[in-house]
Amino acid sequence: MENPVTEYVSAMLDSERMAHQIAHYRIIEGGDARFGEVRRPWPAPLRGALSLLGIDRLYDHQAEACDRVRAGRHVVVATPTASGKTLTYNLPVMERILADPEAKALYLFPLKALAQDQLKGFNELAALLPLDGQEERRPTAAIYDGDTTPHFRKKIRNSPPNVILSNPEMVHLSMLPHHAGWAEFLAGLTHIVVDEVHTYRGVMGGHMAMVFRRLMRLCRYYGANPTFVFCSATIGNPAQLCRMLTGLDVHPILESGAARGGRHMVFLNPDASPSQAAIQLLRAALARGLRTIVYCQSRKMTELISLWAAERSGEFKGRISAYRAGFLPEERREIEAKMSDGELLAVISTSALELGIDIGGLDVCIMVGYPGSIMATLQRGGRVGRSQRDSAVALIAQEDALDQYFMRNPDDFFSRPPESAMLNPYNPVIMDRHLVCAAAELTLRRGEEFLREEEVGSRVDELVELGRLFEVEPDLPGHAAEIVSHLKRPHRDVDLRGAGSQLHIEDVSGGAGRKEIIGTIDAHRAYRETHPGAVYLHRGRTYVIRDIDFGSGAVLAAPERVGYYTRPRGAKDTEILEVLGSKPCFGIPVHFGRVRVTEQITGYEKRSVRGGKLLGIIPLDLPDQVFETEAIWFDIGHDIRRRCEDEYLHFMGGIHAFEHAAIGMLPLLVMADRNDLGGISTPMHPQVEGPAVFIYDGMPGGAGLVRQAFERADELVGTTLKTISDCPCELGCPSCVHSPKCGSGNRPIDKRAARFVLEAIRSGDPNSVTVKEIDVNTLPGIDLKKPAPKRFGVLDIETRYSADEVGGWGRADRMGVSVACLWDSGEEAMYDYEQDQMDELVTHLKAFDLVIGFNHVKFDYAVLGGLHPFRFRSLPNLDLLVEINDRLGYRVKLDNVAGATLGVGKSADGLMALKWWKEGRLDLITEYCRQDVAVTRDVYLFGREHGHIFFTNKAGQKVKLPVDW
Known part of the structure; x- marks a missing residue:
């Protein structure tokens, strides 16, 4: 009897309707397994567990990986799907836990479904360990992700299992900013497993390069030096990728010793639409009982083919399912389980099922459109034909240039090595945000290992100069300065999958303030993809963009049926x-x-x-x-x-x-x-x-x-x-x-x-070829350096009445003036003005190139505006409070800045000045107001001369604040 997969492919090749559309066909021969021995035998409990699983020998790539990991070497195992990569880390990790019950390991997965899979596999192996009644030695594991309830999150933090399975976002948002609560786990960390590492490229790769460096920094702080185990699909540069991500030397293991079945490869350039060709191939596979996965390039295509499956698949209607982003976690788990136990015959998916989620053995893979890389094509095709069974992979071309290139040049596809995964580990836009996070987690110190990479250390210096990070004056002479962040929890402002801030796309059709968030978009791409009038697709619904509001971080959209795209x-x-x-x-x-x-x-x-x-x-x-x-x-x-x-x-x-x-x-x-x-x-x-x-x-x-x-x-x-x-x-x-x-x-x-x-x-x-030098100064630049004013004034006022007495801060125009003091740099003299001298004050203020104060634009001018019609805000102003607030994100009092910068403080406060007014002591008010003006002037001059001032932060540290005055 002919193999059903072979019969399926033969029927395709012989079909009058299909044969002329086949651009290329070839068989990739299978191969027998190659085995290897580990240098040191496994401990008896592990040997017993492997025996119960029917494993008496490891594949040679598994044995090599285990030997290196057991010796504390960092490795990346870049072998095809279903080559047994899981054992390359589970076995060394369990061996370490058996020897040291306090040992910990962190497993990172890009998808929650992968963590679920791996937890099941880990627990099954752990349950088989014959421990002779010593149950307390059995390795434990738990998932810590967005679906974990607050109760279990707290339980895991307070009493961590041996292995935590998580994802990059949880490390960034939970572990690193709250590392003190994870001290026991981080101190015992011996292994970090990074699965599907090839997905950490491009934008996300740039973020992960900093997340891994921050994680290693905190591990060192708690005395741990974990071994990394990376697992990857077949890519062109696995060791280089891991080095870019971590800065570590990582040994690549590239040849798989696992057995593999023969694979029929069919390239199809369809006459009609690719989706119709996919439906024909799927119907033929279902008719032969072949378990099939269909990969689509878009949600729309996924839904189109699923729609056909629901309407016209007859007896197979209940045995086909879609699988894509947007499904609830429990819906996905149910689909995975039904595929794994054979209840479902076919699944139609986006790239969500490209990664190693276990859905059992499959026979046929149909790809609607070239996935964009040879790596992804091999990864998707690798989902079929497990356990040495023959399999078929059909690539249906779309109109895209790469699809058509391989239809015309199929030999290039099979001879070309997989592409390289690239990222920029020192992208300043991304790195800056993570350096602020790192400083918030743990004070940075010059000379520490984290800053020894030249690009990282020099960027920290630049951030200090820019006022994004702050230098703390050392308590003792000769001690290195510390660098801190002024933000306590900057982590929520960093999206690991985007290059900048994110905007929410909101459905505003609900009316009167009812808005539903239907998606997010990177601010950098917002004008191109969600400009006013743009058509936006979400879960099969068409929306038209009404507006972009960068202030509130929202893109406003309304559902509308239109017959056009933009x-x-x-x-x-x-x-x-x-x-x-x-x-x-x-x-x-x-x-x-x-x-x-x-x-x-x-x-x-x-x-x-x-x-x-x-x-x-x-x-x-x-x-x-x-x-x-x-x-x-x-x-x-x-x-x-x-x-x-x-x-x-x-x-x-x-x-x-x-x-x-x-x-x-x-x-x-x-x-x-x-x-x-x-x-x-x-x-x-x-x-x-x-x-x-x-x-x-x-x-x-x-x-x-x-x-x-x-x-x-x-x-x-x-x-x-x-x-x-x-x-x-x-x-x-x-x-x-x-x-x-x-x-x-x-x-x-x-x-x-x-x-x-x-x-x-x-x-x-x-x-x-003569490579001529390019003058990067050809185009005119802008000199952003601010010139010093020729003549400036420094202003402060004291009021007659308090906010409570006039009906609140919003009625500052009613507060009146007891005295206004003004320093004139041109005459190097101080002038005092009372409430009946506002005309003279206005005339004097108009004479300056710059008027300086501390909260004078918002408060002093509001008070003066109630006494004189002049538009005070039209003056050239420098408000030091506003400047400092813009740098720090919060207000700091003049007394704080003066004390840290000049070593002087205020002699009184505004409440005392109000009391003096009631007592008729204008002399004391004037003395106090003049001192505030002098302090403000001296802070300004110090900042202008040195390019920085100082303030005392909430931790009581004296911090340097760069200024450009």
């Missing part, structure tokens, strides 16, 4: 800030460096859902978005431009098409989505002094993506040329040079000109 239009500009590398790329120079990108969303297109017909362009008036990031740029040169124009080709359309196609191909080199990248092509860039094509990381600070592209620029150019040349279209299409996110609507685009430019680059001689 696409933003805009303009971009770039300025080169620093060149970090230059080299020849065939016949032209290519550079890598830091750039400043200015993006303006000028309007948006409305396009019909059916056919994409342009229905209109709506203008928008939105502020520019300016951010710094990393970029590569190709210096095309005037020679290629002239030759292109001599052929009567559209040069600008050519380099624009080159930019689009290169961005589309970049994910071949590095794990990225084209939405993670941006590009600018210009026929004349003032700093390059000629035409150039820029490709940059589309997030502030950079994600490390284009660094890899710089190293492999030749390959990028070659692949881009091949994509354009091989595409059968005549004028350009989404499979080669059109971009779905182009701000100018893919105009101008000239496919032939792009091919001419790329062939001209390819034919050039690298030895003839």
Whole structure:
């Protein structure tokens, strides 16, 4: 009898309807298991447990990993799905716990479902340990995540089990800021297991690089030095990735010894829609009883195929389920359980089931669209064919450039190594937020190990200069200064999956203040994706964006049925800030460096859902978005431009098409989505002094993506040329040079000109390339240094009545003036004005380049405004209270600042001055007011001369506060 998987594939190949759509078919042969022995035998309880599981030998990669972990070495195990990675950490961890019952381990998973799976596996192995009645020695484990109740969270903190299974957010938001409550756990931490480490790349990778460094810092503080065990899908640079994440040397284990069955690989380029082709393949698999997983690129596609399954699958209706983000945790657990025990025959999923959640053995994997990387394709395909069974993987192409590239070049897919996972561990936008968190967790000290990485230490110095961190004066001479944060709990303001602050997308259709949050968006992407008028999809519902309110952090949306989608239009500009590398790329120079990108969303297109017909362009008036990031740029040169124009080709359309196609191909080199990248092509860039094509990381600070592209620029150019040349279209299409996110609507685009430019680059001689120096000062900058005023005044007033006497602080205009004291720097003299001399005071104030005070703009001017019609706030003002409050985020009294900065205090207070007014002691009030003016003046002069002042924080420490006066 023929194998049902083989019969399924044969039927596909023989089908008149399907055969001509198959772009490629091949069988990847299976292989037998390879076993290895650990250097030291396991203790008797572990040997007994393994025997009960039917495991008498480990695969060779498992044995090598265990040996290294037992020796305290950091490892990353990057082997295919279902290769037994779990044992590589559970066995050494349990061995350590058996030897030391107080030993602890932290297991981190990117998804809650993975933690559930792993807890079950850990407990099953622990339950099999024959401990001869010594139950107290049995290793314990618990999950600590957002679903854990407050009661159990407290219980876990106060009496931690041997192993805690958690996720990055809980480490960042719970463990690190409240580390004193976790002291027992952190002090005993011997192992940190990081599963699915390849997911920590790009933006999240930048965050995790700092989370791991903060975690290791606190481990050292409590005397622990844990061993890291990383597990990964098959990627191109696992050891490099782990080093970027932690700064540690990590040994890679890449070859799997696990047995594997044969795999049928089918590439399908469908005549009709990819979703209809997927439905046909799914129906054929169900008819043969094959357990199937269908991966979709979007929730919408997932819902479409699930809808068919619900309506037209006949007898299989109850045996198919969707699985995606947005389902409740209990719904997901139920689906996983039904897949695992065979009750469900098929599941339709987004990438949520790409990771190693156990849903039992599957036979067929159908991918609707190329997942964006070879790694993800192998990872998804690896979900089927476990236990040496044959399996089938079908990749159904969409219109996307990468999908079509592999349909035309299937051998490239099978010969190409997996992409590298990249991140920027020192992205200043991300790092700054974590350094503030680190200082809030534990005072920073210069010279400590955490600051020895040059990029981290120098950034802390910059944050001190910027007033984001604060230097505490040492109590004793010769002691190193401490660096503190003025924020007690800054952690909630850091989103590990975003580059900046987050905006809530709110459904405002409920009326009168009733708003439902339906999603979040990074502030950096808000104007592009949720501008007023944008169509936003959420869980199958269509919303139209009404407004963005950055003040309240909200995007306001209302549900509306529309027959169109929107696409933003805009303009971009770039300025080169620093060149970090230059080299020849065939016949032209290519550079890598830091750039400043200015993006303006000028309007948006409305396009019909059916056919994409342009229905209109709506203008928008939105502020520019300016951010710094990393970029590569190709210096095309005037020679290629002239030759292109001599052929009567559209040069600008050519380099624009080159930019689009290169961005589309970049994910071949590095794990990225084209939405993670941006590009600018210009026929004349003032700093390059000629035409150039820029490709940059589309997030502030950079994600490390284009660094890899710089190293492999030749390959990028070659692949881009091949994509354009091989595409059968005549004028350009989404499979080669059109971009779905182009701000100018893919105009101008000239496919032939792009091919001419790329062939001209390819034919050039690298030895003839002269890399000219780029002047990063070509574009004019802005001098932000504030000049000192030629003549300034320092003002303070005392009132006749208290707030209670006039009806509250909001009626300061009724308080009256007992005396106003004013220092004149031009005459170096103090002047006193009583309430009947307001005209003279106003005349004097108008003579100054700057009027200085401490809360004078909000309070003193409100009082004076009740006595004189002059607009006091129109004066050039410097309010020291406002300046300090802006730096710290909270108010500090003048007495505090004067005492810490000048060593002097106030002689009295406002209540005493009110008492003196009732007693008719204007002389005492004037003396007190003059002293306040003198103190305010001296604080200002100290800050102007030294660039900082001091204040005393709530912990009683004398803290340096940078100022720019």
